[in-house]
Amino acid sequence: MGTTRRMTVGLAVLAAALAAGCQRPAPRPSPAPTSAPAPSASPTGPRAPADFVDLAAVDPSIRTDIRYATPHNFVGRPVTGYAEPRCLLTRRAAEALHRVQGAALAQNRSLKVYDCYRPQQAVNDFVAWAKLPGEQQMKGEFYPDEPKDRLFADGYIGAPTAHSRGSTLDLTLVPVPTPDQPAYAPGQPLVACTVPAGRRFPDNSVDMGTGFDCFDSRAHTADARITGAARDNRQLLKRLMTAQGFENYDREWWHYRYRDEPYPKTYFDFPVARSSLR
Template sequence: MRGGEMDRRSFALALFLVVAGLTPVPARADLPDGFVYLRDVAPDIEQDMRYAGLNNFTGAPVPGYEAGECVLRRDAAEALKRAQRSAQALGLSLKVFDCYRPERAVRAFGAWARAREDGRTKSQYPHLSKDALVPHYIASQSSHSTGLAVDLTLVRQGAGDRPPLVRDTCTAPPHAPAAQADDSKDKLGNTANAVALGKLGPGELDMGTSFDCFDRASNTAFPGLTPEQRRSRDLLVTLMERAGFTNYPAEWWHFSLARAANRRSHDFPITSRPQQ
């Protein structure tokens, strides 16, 4: 094929993708076919990938999370980009906590739940015993492993320099932290401290509980919310549903892409995004 003809075909393909509302993201050799790094599709979505560091309900980096990157199926990433555009029109932004989850991470969650209680992350399940978390909160299978599910919240744009608030337990009202208890860092350079699990990041809307709060207060329709918390949850659900996602009623932060084909689970590790 002559170079001029190839250039015309490449241009026509790129034009089609733009008109169709899709993002012409190059394939990555390190990801299975159909998967993309969210940064390649919607780089303006904030990422706080909890399971790659210490700030999660296990208190340690989770197997399979070798880098703090959001990986999704391409169709889910494109839908999330649409939700982000709607959020930005309101002066807000999406912030993701978890995206694709390797099956080995799901197994690690189960092993953690069966292990002896050490109390380190009790603030994330203040009203339950650890062995009561299975199977309602910690299951043997996860829709995240298909690459079609995402955990996220909403943040105010331009609020990155605001100090974070904290919760003493995942259901407690947020307040200003008194002091940082420990400045140790995990392998990704994230700072860990005694109140990290209850942190409400800079600019995050108050949803009534922190992410991964194993409590009935995390139910999306929980009746004991303040009017502000109710509006924040309802807005998140509305933005995500308009983009094609459905909410898991037990967790205000969890959404899955509806009407997606081929929901096969995967177990490839999440690695660093190659530099372009």
């Protein structure tokens, strides 16, 4: 090869390298499932793997009160990613929960779910909210004695969370027949989640010793201060759930994860909506 031609090729290679170095790096892809293909995109956004279901299609007798799709939660507004008030779960977890419901109904109790699959965008919303010290309008109910800047450190909010894997949920027990539950009105006076049941927000669940999403040590499943019927109700829920393969997070009486979850290392981000399912 002649000197002129070598110089021309060398300059071309150098120019290409400089151009590549000036390009921005590609964004990091969202984590893909380890045991199934990544969910495909639809015109409205990402979709769930084929084994995700709406709990209502598996067991319509299980009641739902999806708090993060409403303003009645610790941030005081609907949370990003909750397009609809639905409980989405992997089929494996939903079918196990159906078996729990059968056992609960035999004791004149029914399950009621507060949260199921939680998209990563909702977790990101929680993180952003935690960085805004002035936004504490729901403190009086959900974390009356806990500093807001300790909610992550003390384990009350997780990032990432097992909820985003599709086999974890928050739930309680309600009596059968189940009484109506008064609607929450934004701006109504708040009552601490730690006070006796007759004074708390009138949730139609059995007494569990605290309200749902109560960021307080009294919400720890085995807290010694919870006695009598409330302690019995926590233990009943735990027995029913454990018998069908769920395990409890000991800092939250309402939080259970299906042990044989199909996506133990994957955090999904499709919205909570019927259109996310295949």
